[in-house]
Amino acid sequence: MEKIEFIEEHAPADYLLKLDLTLPGWVSKSLRPDDLKRLRLAVNRFLELLSPLLFHHKSQLGGFYSIHTWKTTKPLEPHLHVHLNVFNVAHNRKAKTFHRFKPLISHYKVKLAWRSALKSQGLWDSPLATFLPDCHLGYIKLADRVRLMSRIRYIFRKPIVDMNKDIGNCDTSHVDPVWARALLDYTPRQVFVGWAVNLKRFGFKCS
Template identity: 85%
Template sequence: MEKIEFIEEHTPADYLLKLDLTLPKWVSTSLGLNDFMYINSKRLRGAINHFLELLSPLLFHQKSQLGGFYSIHTWKTTKPLEPHLHVHLNVFNVAYNRKGKTFHRFKPIISHRAVKVAWRNALKAQGLWDNPLESFLPDCHVGYIKLADRVRLMSRIRYIFRKPIVDMNKNIGNCDTSHVNPVWARALLDYTPRQVFVGWCFNLKRFGFKC
């Protein structure tokens, strides 16, 4: 929250564009005994960074860079023992022009279909999409939060950075525990979603942020 408050104070950002991006089921189910760290692979990080690049021209025309942060979840909320790889990405409605060293604000309005197409293309570029049908698109959800709305903002932050154990305690009754891989279950119990800053937010120290 400290970094978000810094961004709110030092840039014209007033909205957060929230994007929940799902990976294909075959990618989720490929999470095996030794593949839990797949979520930190270069391919997935590459897909997220490429998605941001594809998103930029859909939001503004200037040659500037988007900025935000994300977390990666590996489990399904209602059935937490089932692998379900998805990304909770949050983008501030300001872009940074490195040449002019200036920020400019844009309206955080975007077509849901455009988001799905961009995410599919980003996944495809990293070998994480295999459906040849142009009409087939990944599951994505788009929303908006005004930064001044602290209740909704904090709710979003708590939601995307919660641990799997929270959903396991709440929804264990929905799970089939008869065929659970103990290594997978152990990995879930130990997993803590990381807060990863991307784009111009990657290095806030250059703007004066102090840890």
């Protein structure tokens, strides 16, 4: 929250564009050793594709994300997805300035961009042009601290929270013990992207 308050004051951002991005079921179920690395590269590629959909100059987006490996209401089932949050300011490296943009974007174009990003990392295999990934968009005004904190708590919660809440929805008769152990040990990382990776260059100091 400290970093968000700094960005709100110095960037200055006033909205958070939230994007919940899913992957094909076969990726979730197979989850090869390097798939999480591929997914992080896909997120970086997605941000590059997202920029021209939001503004028409060469600037960089900034934000943060977490990766969830489980289904919310049925936490013992694998469901790989990304909770991405993008501030409505972009940074121009050459001019060393921030500029604000309207966080309005086409849902359809977001799906196309995310599919392209997944394809670039071998995480999409459907040949059908009409088949698109599920993507959910939303907006949060940074001044709305209740909604903002709710979002942060939601995306950084551990799977054990959902297991305690919704274990009754799960089929526990055929649970892979290795998968269950991985869930118990999993903690979603907060990963900053774009210009938000290094806030120290803008004067941020940890308290």
